[in-house]
Amino acid sequence: MALIIDPRIVKLTTRTEIDIKRNLPHAHLRRIGAWVFLDHFGPTAQVDGMVVAAHPHTGLQTVTWPFAGKVDHRDSIGSKQLIEPGQLNLMTAGRGIAHSEMSLVGPSSLHSVQLWVALPESVRNMEPSFEHVGEPPTFALQGLEAIVFIGSLGGVESPAKVFSPLVGAELRVTGSVTLPINKGWEHGVLVIEGSPLINGEQLEKDQLIFLPTGEQALEVSGDSKLLLIGGEPFDEPIVMWWNFIARTSEEIIEMRETWNARHERFGEVVDDVGGWIPAPELPNVTLRPRI
Ligand code: MN
Secondary structure (H helix, E strand, O other): OOEEEOOEEEOOOOOOOOOEEEEEOEOOEOOEOOEEEEEEEEEEOOOOOOEEEEEEEEOEEEEEEEEEOOEEEEEOOOOEEEEOOOOEEEEEOOOOEEEEEEEOOOOOOEEEEEEEEEOOOOOOOOOOEEEEEOOOOEEEEOOEEEEEEEEEEOOEEOOOOOOOOEEEEEEEEOOEEEEEOOOOOEEEEEEEEOOOEEOOEEOOOOOEEEEOOOOOEEEEEOOEEEEEEEEOOOOOOEEEEOOEEEOOHHHHHHHHHHHHOOOHHHOOOOOOOOOEOOOOOOOOOOOOOEO
16 A cells, blocks of 8 residues: 655754755654655755754765755765765765765755665674765666666666665656566655656655555656655664664664764864754653664
8 A cells, every 4th residue: 555655844953944844754654675764855046055064873874866956065084075966975874974064056946855774783883984976877768767876776776885775766757657666675756846646646746655565666657756765675673863873772872972072983074064963852761673
C-alpha cells in the first residue's frame, strides 16, 4: 500500500531564514532503505538565505543535491567545495565531523534537497571523509531523463561511495514512463515540479510517495521533476537525535557533551560564516533505539 507523506515545515534555529520542508523522518515512515532524513528548501529568490554555522554529525552520510543556486561547503577535515546544480556533495561523518553551509548570491533562485543516510554498524565509526561528484552518470528512456547521483539505476552507477545498497536519482519525466525498480527495495519519490500520477496515486508538488518492497516498476504520468530514493530495507535499530546517529542513549549524551565542550573529536571548521551551533538540551527521557 502506497503511503503519501506531506512535508512538515521546519524553522532552523540558525541564521537560515528560509523554511525547510521535511518529509523524513515522519510519524508513519521512519526511513526508506538507509535514507533516514529528507529536507527540501526553495525554490526561493532569497538566494543568500541558507546559512548554517558549524555543527557536528556522527554515524551518517549527508547527501546534498541542488536544483538551483550555489552553496559553499566547509568541513573540519579541510574540505572547501562550492556545489552547483547537477553536482553531488557527499560527506561521510563516521565517528565525527563538523561542517558549515552558506548559500551564495549570484544565481536567481535557490532550491535544494539534503538527505542523510544511516551508516551500518560495521562502518559507523570510520574516519570521516568528503566526496564531490561533478558529473554523475545519466541515462534516458522514452519519456525520461535521469541523473543517478547515488548507487545504480538504469544500467549506470554513481562513483559516490555508500555503504548499503541504495539509489538516489533526479528524474525528469515528459509524458509518461515506466521505469523498472528493484523489487527487493523500498523506494520514495518526492515531487519537485508538476502534479504527476505515480503508481496510480495523484501527487502534488512537495509530496513524497513511499513504495514498499514488492513494487517492480515506477509508473509516472505527467510532466514532472522528481527525486527518487530507495534501498534495501535497513533493519538496524538506531538512535537519531539532533545531528547525531548512534545506537544507545549513552552514546548520544557523550556526543552532545563532546561537541559542546569543543572537543577535538569533531575538529575545527574554518569558514566565512563564523561561530558554531551548540547542541540543545536533551529530552528528559531515555532515547531508545528504534527501527
Ligand atoms: Mn549538517
